Amino acid sequence: EIVLTQSPATLSLSPGERATLSCRASQSISSYLAWYQQRPGQAPRLLLYEASNRVTGIPARFSGSGSGTDFTLTINSLEPEDFAVYYCQHRRNWPLTFGGGTRVEIK
Amino acid sequence: QVQLVESGGGVVQPGRSLRVSCAASGFTFNSYAMHWVRQAPGKGLEWVAVVSYDGSNQFYVDSVKGRFTISRDNSKNTLYLQMNSLSVEDTAVYYCAKERENHYFDYWGQGTLVTVSS
Numbered sequence: 001e002i003v004l005t006q007s008p009a010t011l012s013l014s015p016g017e018r019a020t021l022s023c024r025a026s027q028s029i030s031s032y033l034a035w036y037q038q039r040p041g042q043a044p045r046l047l048l049y050e051a052s053n054r055v056t057g058i059p060a061r062f063s064g065s066g067s068g069t070d071f072t073l074t075i076n077s078l079e080p081e082d083f084a085v086y087y088c089q090h091r092r093n094w095p096l097t098f099g100g101g102t103r104v105e106i107k
Numbered sequence: 108q109v110q111l112v113e114s115g116g117g118v119v120q121p122g123r124s125l126r127v128s129c130a131a132s133g134f135t136f137n138s139y140a141m142h143w144v145r146q147a148p149g150k151g152l153e154w155v156a157v158v159s160y161d162g163s164n165q166f167y168v169d170s171v172k173g174r175f176t177i178s179r180d181n182s183k184n185t186l187y188l189q190m191n192s193l194s195v196e197d198t199a200v201y202y203c204a205k206e207r208e209n210h211y212f213d214y215w216g217q218g219t220l221v222t223v224s225s
Binding site for chain 1: 142144151152153154157166167168169202207209210211212213215216217218
């Protein structure tokens, strides 16, 4: 099973600041990584897939990078609605797994 | 628009069974693999199972193998998860999710809460 480790667990930032979230895989997963956003009381929402491809309708301030074992989600200029929990997920093999999540909270 | 509506959750005693369902609409259901993902209260996401577009293939996370069965009825646009021998560790919100392609999830239901408690 591929383990995804997200860091930090919590990120405290102010609106307008940049958020940098990390996801590290226990073995190489090529670019087979997605990022999801989950707001309180809501289902997750797909933001990016294959590490860097933004889903239609997702704002350009969300970007992703990385390959192999190290990946980054960057949110430029945080908007109030961006304060949420973010999860990474791989598709390299079964079972699919998610990272433990990073909570982006208002400082 | 795509809609996924789960139902069937509730409180069940340890060792008992429960079946949850997911009614799909707004897309060609029989063209897409479908998944169940769960989230224990206050915890992260855990992928549970997948069924192929035609129901011929299934995969499961190890913790539910032999206890849970995923299935689908394409004539009814409905996904199912039969859960047997439930334990307290199975307490979670169960989401059904449509596969975008290549095992990513582009649409999710609102979830149904399953509570296993004596």
